[in-house]
Amino acid sequence: MRTISTLTSAARAMDQGEMLGSTMQFWKGRMYAPIPGDSEATLRYKSERRAAFVRDLQQAFVPAENMIHGVVGNAADHVLGSEPTWNLTAQDTKALEAILTPTWNDRDLHGLCQRVIRSRIRDGEGAARLRIPAGAVLAALKGDGTPIKAATQWLRFEALDEPERLTIIEDEATLTLKSTLDLGKTKDGEERGIEEAFVDEKGDTVLQLRKGGAVTVLWRLPLGGRLPYVQIQGGALVTQGMVDNQAGANMVMTASINNSELAGQIMEHFHNMQPQRGPDKTVTVDGVQTQVQGDPLPALRGPGGELYTNDTVATQTVDDDKGVRDVPVILKGSYTRHGPVDSSPLDFTLSRCEYNIYAEAKQRHYLMADKASATGEARKTAMASFFKSLNGYRRDAVKLLRGLLELTLAMSFALCKQTAPEVEVEPVLTDRLVDPNPEDRAADREDVKAGIISKQDARARQGLTNTEAVQQQIDKEVVKPPDPEPAPNPSPTPDPAGGTT
Numbered sequence: 001m002r003t004i005s006t007l008t009s010a011a012r013a014m015d016q017g018e019m020l021g022s023t024m025q026f027w028k029g030r031m032y033a034p035i036p037g038d039s040e041a042t043l044r045y046k047s048e049r050r051a052a053f054v055r056d057l058q059q060a061f062v063p064a065e066n067m068i069h070g071v072v073g074n075a076a077d078h079v080l081g082s083e084p085t086w087n088l089t090a091q092d093t094k095a096l097e098a099i100l101t102p103t104w105n106d107r108d109l110h111g112l113c114q115r116v117i118r119s120r121i122r123d124g125e126g127a128a129r130l131r132i133p134a135g136a137v138l139a140a141l142k143g144d145g146t147p148i149k150a151a152t153q154w155l156r157f158e159a160l161d162e163p164e165r166l167t168i169i170e171d172e173a174t175l176t177l178k179s180t181l182d183l184g185k186t187k188d189g190e191e192r193g194i195e196e197a198f199v200d201e202k203g204d205t206v207l208q209l210r211k212g213g214a215v216t217v218l219w220r221l222p223l224g225g226r227l228p229y230v231q232i233q234g235g236a237l238v239t240q241g242m243v244d245n246q247a248g249a250n251m252v253m254t255a256s257i258n259n260s261e262l263a264g265q266i267m268e269h270f271h272n273m274q275p276q277r278g279p280d281k282t283v284t285v286d287g288v289q290t291q292v293q294g295d296p297l298p299a300l301r302g303p304g305g306e307l308y309t310n311d312t313v314a315t316q317t318v319d320d321d322k323g324v325r326d327v328p329v330i331l332k333g334s335y336t337r338h339g340p341v342d343s344s345p346l347d348f349t350l351s352r353c354e355y356n357i358y359a360e361a362k363q364r365h366y367l368m369a370d371k372a373s374a375t376g377e378a379r380k381t382a383m384a385s386f387f388k389s390l391n392g393y394r395r396d397a398v399k400l401l402r403g404l405l406e407l408t409l410a411m412s413f414a415l416c417k418q419t420a421p422e423v424e425v426e427p428v429l430t431d432r433l434v435d436p437n438p439e440d441r442a443a444d445r446e447d448v449k450a451g452i453i454s455k456q457d458a459r460a461r462q463g464l465t466n467t468e469a470v471q472q473q474i475d476k477e478v479v480k481p482p483d484p485e486p487a488p489n490p491s492p493t494p495d496p497a498g499g500t501t
Helices: 006-015 040-060 067-080 093-106 109-123 134-142 147-154 240-260 344-360 364-368 376-389 391-415 438-450 455-461 467-477
Strands: 085-089 125-131 156-159 166-171 176-182 194-199 205-211 214-221 229-233 281-285 288-292 312-320 323-331 424-428
Touching: 006 067, 006 109, 006 240, 040 240, 067 109, 067 240, 067 344, 067 391, 085 093, 085 467, 093 109, 093 147, 093 391, 109 125, 109 156, 109 229, 109 391, 125 391, 134 147, 134 214, 147 391, 166 229, 214 391, 229 391, 240 344, 344 364, 364 376, 376 391, 391 424, 424 467, 438 455
Parallel strands: none
Antiparallel strands: 085 424, 125 156, 125 229, 166 176, 176 194, 194 205, 205 214, 281 288, 312 323
16 A cells, blocks of 8 residues: 555545544644653653643644635535536447436445545545445356446445555556555454456456465456546645644634633643753852752644743842842742633634635635625635636546446446447536626626627636537437428319319
8 A cells, every 4th residue: 555645644634523633743732742862750751741731632622613624625516516417429328328327326426426536636636446246246147137237236336535545557568557456454453455457468357356375366357448446646735734724723722712711720731831840950059059950841842732831940130249140040830820811812823824724725715705895806816716726626527437437337238248339428517616697697698699708618607617518418408399290282272164273
């Protein structure tokens, strides 16, 4: 399995609501961190204090709004929030639609694609897997299936929550694809093995399981050079700055809650905490040696903690009959009760963290919704930037849909020992940032009639992508008028001679 970066790991954890981290690595204040040169006693003291701090922090911790989850969800919703459609180019499209439509609906492939595209946006990659259960393989060998049955009942569709488990590469010698999928472990900790897929010399796709030195071939099917996976990769939306601002917002929110809800309580770790000290030492004052506490250790910033102290050793200048000299003075700290302080600095910091995340995600227009001072033009500019930032995700969504649908057809026919027809799938995505008002839509129609803008431009202004596929869909849905009835034969006219003509 490929190793993911600490940024990807943090983005995934925060998106799923884990705001402190398993080792408190997301906490942005100070911590009891060991440093080189610490004595055994100091290390033991820090360990004890850290355990107490972690216990108290877990109780007092209040996360801020999950903005990582929000910006990822906003982007995913605008890419695949609406149900996509598709156009097929093949000889018998009705037969293929009869396979794809019930499979799409019964297996909730829209929901699966949403999970894959969300992973792609957040982590930089997403993947789907098509699996054939052992029972389906046996049924296929007996020949008691149809492509519709194979797609709707035999195939299993899965979104890989950890796409780094899948690796797909091209064999440079044969120019074919091959892949490995780490199946992980069972609940009992037993290795499931490695799933390997490749295209053999006959052009068939082979899937085998490698486990404990043994290799078992699971199936061999003609899939037109395809593997039973669809993988999409690209740049991730979440950056280190977003993760740091989310962690900062969490710390500020915790401090704010403690400042208000817990005002008047003894806050050992958040206020007036006694510092960690070195070994005791001897000082001389007026010729008299005195044993005093050791010097405070430097304040250490690890991944987190908002700790400060008023207990330290200071130097005081004394001018008396013995002259001017500096003498050490011990300023002893004590735990005290504190009432609430002005929350304005905390509120400002929290708003800056929020702004930084949404600005970096090109989603500032979401913050403008509650601000009366934001102009309509400012909103349009921000929305245009957001719309443009989605282009890469849209391309990958089209790739995902096309690959998934074409692979479904190929595997369905192959399981039934039928030759899959040649088909091209053109997905149609619908993305609408905001519903245009009637005036804007009317103006667009008039501009199209006048030849100022094209239909493609008008559709793009409404958030409709893949305009050619949209036009194909429109043409397909247009009801042709019935053929005109033939004109009736004219009535015979009387002949003056007594006959008819």
